[in-house]
Amino acid sequence: MRHAPWSYSVDPYEIFTYLMENPRIPKIEIARKFNVNPKTGQIWWDAAIQRGIIRLPIFRRKSFLNFREYFYFLNVEDPHELYEEMQSNLDGIMYYSVQTGFSNFQIVSTKKINPPGEIVLFGERSDYYVSTPRNCTFQTSISLIEKKLSSLDLFKPTLSPLVYHNEVFEEWDNLMERIYQKLYNNFRRPIREILRTTNAYSDKIMEWIRNRDTFGHTIIMYFPEGLAAYQPTTYCIETEHDSVLIDLFSCLPASTIFYRLNKKLMISTFLPFTLEGKLIARKTLSVLRKKELAGKYTNSIDEYDYRP
Structure with missing residues (x-):
């Protein structure tokens, strides 16, 4: 379902930025940051969520x-x-x-x-890496990717964030598991509901939230035109140069997800239903193949899904 263009005075990317700083930020605090009344802040928030511009934060554990x-x-x-x-x-x-x-x-x-x-x-699955999208148009992101592709020899690789933790996370207990079950598909679930359904004390819940980066990823996704405007596609790539591909695909204005399945790099992209949208990913991978930074690749398009 496509929505009418965004007509509010606030840039939804600013709301996304505040959510990145604090995934559980109260809606009334968002209103305060924009110096508007709570009702206006609520309208902006609801519009961003309902249009699929901002996805509610979720939580995924690291690969212990x-x-x-x-x-x-x-x-x-x-x-x-x-x-x-x-x-x-x-x-x-x-x-x-x-x-x-x-x-x-x-x-x-x-x-x-x-x-x-x-x-x-x-x-x-390895650990995830999720891009923080640029606040730019799709055309601008294409230009940036093409510029980077033309100067690949200058790129300085970094260690891949897509690692495996070959040990057990020892501190995990039954209460932590119950808290996780309440938060993994909605990280903004109210504390009161978690208290009521897990029998955990508030101190335990708040400690879990504070320490979450040691054992997991808080994932917040942004789609400037709304999720329905993009085609979700998963690429499976032979490469040992994760940081190059992460750098290039992170130029896109919509969130991109990276992870490994053993020797394969997996990239979940969200690109427009246009010729340019279809072309840029394959062009990028074609150039990387010629530079011997990527090998064979293939892809699948997600048609519809189910998340229990």
Whole structure:
């Protein structure tokens, strides 16, 4: 569903910036920062969320041995039938989607499973890296990417953030798990509700929130035209040069997600439904192949998904 253009006096990117600083910032505090009354602040917030410009923060754990997530990319006979069947058996399932491309169905699970169909790609997820989008037009981002592509020899690589933690996060206990279950798909869930449903003390909850960066990622996503204006696409790339690809794809004005499945770099992009939107990712990967910074790659388009 496409929405009418943003008509409010505030730039939604500014709201996103405050949310990045404090993912649980009260709406009344957002109003104060813009020096407007709470009702106006609420209208702006509701519009940004409802239009899919800003996605509510979620939380994902890092790749410690006791937090591993298993990603399955499949080719199944009837993707939609599996989509409906899985809703009745969600044990350990975090996410699944119907796709078109190298895979026609994806499953993310906290347990190893025996899925139907052919397993095209399987792996344990590394830590995530999520870009902080630039506040610019898509055309400006293309120009920036092309400029960087023309001067790749000057790029100074850095260590990849897409690491695996080959140890157990020892401090994790049952209360921490219950708090996580309340926050992982909505990091802004009210403290009062967490207290009521987990039997955790408020001090325990606040300690969990304060220390969360040691064991997980708070993910906040931004889509300047609204999520419906973009085609979600997952790229699977052979490369040992994560930092180059992260630098290039982070130029985009919509959020981009990076992770590894063993030897494959996975990039979840959100690009416009235009020729330029389809072209820029493949052009980038083509140039990187010629420079021997990337090898073979393929992609799948996400059609629709389910998040329990």
